[in-house]
Amino acid sequence: MALQRPKQSCCEDMPPKKKNAIPDRWTDYTAVGKRIPGTRFIAFKVPLKQSFRYHLTQSEAFGPLDLVRILEKEGQQLGLIIDLTYTTRYYKVEDLPNTLYHLKIFTAGHEVPNDATILSFKKAVRHFLHDNENNDKLIGVHCTHGLNRTGYLICRYLIDVEGMNPQKAINLFNESRGYSIERQNYLDDLRTGCLAQGHLSRGIEGGRERCTFSPPHLQSLPVRDSNPQPLGYESNSLTIRPLTITTFCDGYLLLGHFIQQM
Secondary structure (H helix, E strand, C coil), rough: CCCCCCHHHHHHHCCCCCCCCCCCCHHHHHCECCCCCCCHHHHHHHCCHHHHHHHCCCCCCCCHHHHHHHHHHHHCEEEEEEEEECCCCCCCCCCCCCEEEEEEEECCCCCCCCHHHHHHHHHHHHHHHHHHHCCCCEEECCCCCCCCCHHHHHHHHHCCCCCCCCCCCCHHHHHHHHHCCCCHHHHHHHCCCCCCCCCEEEEEEECEECCCCHHHHHCCCCCCCCCCCCCCCECCCCEECCCCCCCEEEEEEEEEHHHHHC
């Protein structure tokens, strides 16, 4: 199976001409959605570091600590942030409380995420849920607006791993975020992209894509490595780039680079 690196030219996170310019349409979206019922997921737009505040009103400002405070006021606690933006310019991991895990999966905008990205997301969620089964900590997911890439991958997980009806997953996400997923190619893939549960190596069967594995393959993956060797490790942060997705964080093991061996 050939894995394709996302084309940065189509990415929504291309560096602006003006330093610390606010991402396009960022102020059009509310900061944080609601927890998706029956899940640990919550979606939000990308928090912006302090230097961006000079271009925002006080009511528009939304940074990493604002995110934590908003959720604490609602009685919610974040345990993991999955950052899907294709840049590192928006905030620093050091701006987050050290009680949080942060996973960076570089995901290009506009394109349907590739198999490596989807697998990395699924494994990160499964490992976190396994390690936090005795608490109710949330998994926060964001792209630039916390809508399209975020919605696609959350729904992909709910459909493929939890076995949720595609339209139900889409509706739940839209209602919880307060906005509807906009990208038609994302919606089409969610609705028709998988015949069985699971979404790794794709094939065509009867005019529809078929999947080559079922949830037990994902759920039975090793959660802990007996002797993890950090690769690209920084504090509680993981960084994942397309085609280079083998790394460790506090024992979390992600093997997206070896999709074809599953």
